[in-house]
Amino acid sequence: MSIEVVDVRPHERHYGVYIVKFEDGTERIATVNLTPGKRVYGERLIKWGGLEYREWNPYRSKLAAAILNGLKFVPIAEGTHILYLGAASGTTPSHMSDIVGERGLIYSVEFSPRVFREFMEKLVDQGRRNVIPILGDARFPYQYAHYVKGVDVVYIDVAQPAQAKILADNADYFLKPGGHVMLVIKAMSIDVTAPATETFKQEINTLKERGFDIIETVHLEPYDTAHAMVIAKKKS
Amino acid sequence: MAKIYIATDVLGFFALDEAGNVVDKELYEKKPDVVAARLMELEKSNYVPEIVKLIERIKPRAEKVVLEDPELARKLVAAVKGVEIVGESPSHILVEFRRNFPMYLGALGLTWDEYQKFLFEVSDLVTRLKLRQAVERRDLFIAQAISTLDDVDKILNLIASRIREWYGLHFPELEELIRDNKEYVTIVYHIGHRSRIAEDALKKILPEMPEERAKRIVESAKKSIGAEMSDWDLEQLKIYADIYLNLDAYREKLATYIDEAMKEVAPNVRELVGPLLGARLIKLAGGLTRMAFLPASTIQVLGAEKALFRALRTGGKPPKHGVIFQYPEIFRSPRWQRGKIARALAAKLAIAAKADAFTGNFIAPRLKEELLKRIQEVKTLYAKPPPKAPTQPAAKTPPPPPPPKKGGEKRPPPRRERGRR
Numbered sequence: 245m246s247i248e249v250v251d252v253r254p255h256e257r258h259y260g261v262y263i264v265k266f267e268d269g270t271e272r273i274a275t276v277n278l279t280p281g282k283r284v285y286g287e288r289l290i291k292w293g294g295l296e297y298r299e300w301n302p303y304r305s306k307l308a309a310a311i312l313n314g315l316k317f318v319p320i321a322e323g324t325h326i327l328y329l330g331a332a333s334g335t336t337p338s339h340m341s342d343i344v345g346e347r348g349l350i351y352s353v354e355f356s357p358r359v360f361r362e363f364m365e366k367l368v369d370q371g372r373r374n375v376i377p378i379l380g381d382a383r384f385p386y387q388y389a390h391y392v393k394g395v396d397v398v399y400i401d402v403a404q405p406a407q408a409k410i411l412a413d414n415a416d417y418f419l420k421p422g423g424h425v426m427l428v429i430k431a432m433s434i435d436v437t438a439p440a441t442e443t444f445k446q447e448i449n450t451l452k453e454r455g456f457d458i459i460e461t462v463h464l465e466p467y468d469t470a471h472a473m474v475i476a477k478k479k480s
Numbered sequence: 481m482a483k484i485y486i487a488t489d490v491l492g493f494f495a496l497d498e499a500g501n502v503v504d505k506e507l508y509e510k511k512p513d514v515v516a517a518r519l520m521e522l523e524k525s526n527y528v529p530e531i532v533k534l535i536e537r538i539k540p541r542a543e544k545v546v547l548e549d550p551e552l553a554r555k556l557v558a559a560v561k562g563v564e565i566v567g568e569s570p571s572h573i574l575v576e577f578r579r580n581f582p583m584y585l586g587a588l589g590l591t592w593d594e595y596q597k598f599l600f601e602v603s604d605l606v607t608r609l610k611l612r613q614a615v616e617r618r619d620l621f622i623a624q625a626i627s628t629l630d631d632v633d634k635i636l637n638l639i640a641s642r643i644r645e646w647y648g649l650h651f652p653e654l655e656e657l658i659r660d661n662k663e664y665v666t667i668v669y670h671i672g673h674r675s676r677i678a679e680d681a682l683k684k685i686l687p688e689m690p691e692e693r694a695k696r697i698v699e700s701a702k703k704s705i706g707a708e709m710s711d712w713d714l715e716q717l718k719i720y721a722d723i724y725l726n727l728d729a730y731r732e733k734l735a736t737y738i739d740e741a742m743k744e745v746a747p748n749v750r751e752l753v754g755p756l757l758g759a760r761l762i763k764l765a766g767g768l769t770r771m772a773f774l775p776a777s778t779i780q781v782l783g784a785e786k787a788l789f790r791a792l793r794t795g796g797k798p799p800k801h802g803v804i805f806q807y808p809e810i811f812r813s814p815r816w817q818r819g820k821i822a823r824a825l826a827a828k829l830a831i832a833a834k835a836d837a838f839t840g841n842f843i844a845p846r847l848k849e850e851l852l853k854r855i856q857e858v859k860t861l862y863a864k865p866p867p868k869a870p871t872q873p874a875a876k877t878p879p880p881p882p883p884p885k886k887g888g889e890k891r892p893p894p895r896r897e898r899g900r901r
């Protein structure tokens with residue numbers, strides 16, 4: 245609160261992402277708060293030009309880390325429908341919810357009741373209506389197929405081996421033609437220059453075999469030393 | 481005769497032909513709670529009446545019925561005779577159905593916005609019901625954990641006073657210099673013989689200790705009139721001190737567990753009075769559901785049953801508060817305000833427990849706000865003590881002394897000080 249905001253401008257590439265500039269010259273990314281006055285994970289709220297923004301912390305959200313590390317293309321904009329696997333307590337889903345707005349939808353799947361309780365408190369109870377909470381197991385899409393309709397994006401961050409398979413299975417169920425997938429993979433060692441791990445290669449291979457073109461891969465250092473973000477598109 | 485595909489949705493079931501046309505449907509009664517109950521079953525791969533009805537009806541026209549949940553398909557085979565039922569995950573026709581769903585909605589006379597609103601309501605309700613089930617009997621685990629915590633506190637006190645007495649033979653002056661049991665025991669365990677007590681040694685094991693106090697301790701150690709103690713004698717004392725410190729670490733873990741578990745089981749009660757007091761109330765009530773059924777007046781005196789029964793027997797004054805006395809705004813307030821604050825708190829707790837037990841809604845912030853307002857009111861309206869009543873009140877019923885405890889919760893007495901006895 246102590247540092248004054250001097251400017252807020254839209255991100256040059258990513259819809260719904262803003263760059264907040266502070267008087268000391270530092271810059272942060274943020275999204276427009278869909279539920280003004282409410283915080284989801286203790287993030288800073290910023291008022292500017294009659295709008296309220298929520299700072300998007302790259303140490304807490306891997307998507308923010310990927311954006312700061314120069315991700316070229318994020319397939320999310322106003323009205324996008326997303327299937328989010330591994331929603332946890334909703335840190336990243338909350339910013340997506342800001343970006344896609346009232347007309348968008350985030351089907352949020354999480355299987356741990358413990359963390360999902362927080363999701364309910366912080367997102368649903370605080371008034372977000374563009375998230376559909378689903379307490380379920382991403383490995384069995386048919387168990388939640390009655391909620392989910394066609395989606396533009398499937399995002400996965402379940403911190404489990406064989407994520408690419410789970411992702412591809414869900415895409416087979418729900419992804420619209422021409423849709424994108426986003427995958428957070430455990431990939432890198434602490435050493436940035438070290439070659440990609442076996443798991444990483446395997447996961448990428450799985451995606452290719454299941455009919456995806458890899459569009460982009462971004463490391464998440466220094467925000468996260470163990471992961472990378474991969475964006476791919478279903479071959480039409 | 482052809483294949484018929486069954487699509488599942490929050491609205492009900494749709495039967496589709498191989499071209500993706502809806503040939504029949506069986507919809508739920510469009511009420512979130514009715515639908516939620518059905519979906520809870522379906523998500524466990526159990527069938528519900530509507531799907532059986534639909535398959536019975538289309539059976540004559542279908543040689544094969546396809547659905548996506550293989551487990552459900554297997555169970556239906558046993559329930560519906562005379563037609564082949566198979567699982568296919570995913571099924572191409574059903575994938576197309578989901579992709580083109582807005583088109584199907586149109587045929588039902590629903591807009592997407594209306595549908596999305598209903599979808600949200602249903603998924604919200606199902607999730608809450610599942611979260612509830614996930615913690616079903618955990619309230620009883622919490623009751624055990626809080627009882628254990630109180631046991632551990634008693635044991636810690638017991639061990640600490642023994643160690644103080646024992647080590648006091650060697651370094652009697654330390655007794656008055658260190659009131660906190662854990663600090664005292666830490667010194668015994670890590671330093672031992674008083675000749676080894678030095679400022680840097682103290683700094684290392686108790687970094688928070690003010691320098692000035694450390695100096696005093698070192699001084700007293702030098703001048704101590706206590707008996708000599710050999711390492712061989714000290715050894716036994718140290719083992720016991722180690723047990724104390726380990727038990728103390730366990731207490732820490734237990735308190736964290738209670739906090740986490742309370743977040744799941746009774747977030748509203750926790751938010752109102754903190755995890756430990758909340759857990760004590762649940763324990764005294766005999767579980768969350770029972771607490772939810774208790775009237776506020778009973779919640780107000782939970783833990784003061786003895787005083788209550790004595791009052792009933794002797795016709796004396798009933799107690800004004802039981803364990804909720806541990807709530808800071810009660811024990812910190814002057815006597816004549818406590819009963820009123822206790823009543824207000826108990827009323828909010830009754831609502832909070834109901835929300836936790838039945839709806840799962842998080843309403844505590846509002847309750848808390850109302851409570852604080854009422855407390856302010858009591859404090860201004862009853863700022864002065866009432867004039868002394870001429871008649872002598874019957875036996876005073878002091879609230880039960882709150883169990884000693886520490887950390888995590890605001891509480892009345894200073895933590896685990898050595899009692900003067």
Ligand SMILES: C[S@@+](CC[C@H](N)C(=O)[O-])C[C@H]1O[C@@H](n2cnc3c(N)ncnc32)[C@H](O)[C@@H]1O
Nearest residue numbers: 330332335336354355356381382383401402403
């Ligand atoms: C790294 S966390 C996700 C953090 C979140 N994506 C964010 O950025 O805010 C991984 C989550 O995936 C969940 N998870 C793991 N396996 C899962 C499965 N099979 N189905 C659904 N959720 C799963 C875990 O419970 C955990 O909460």
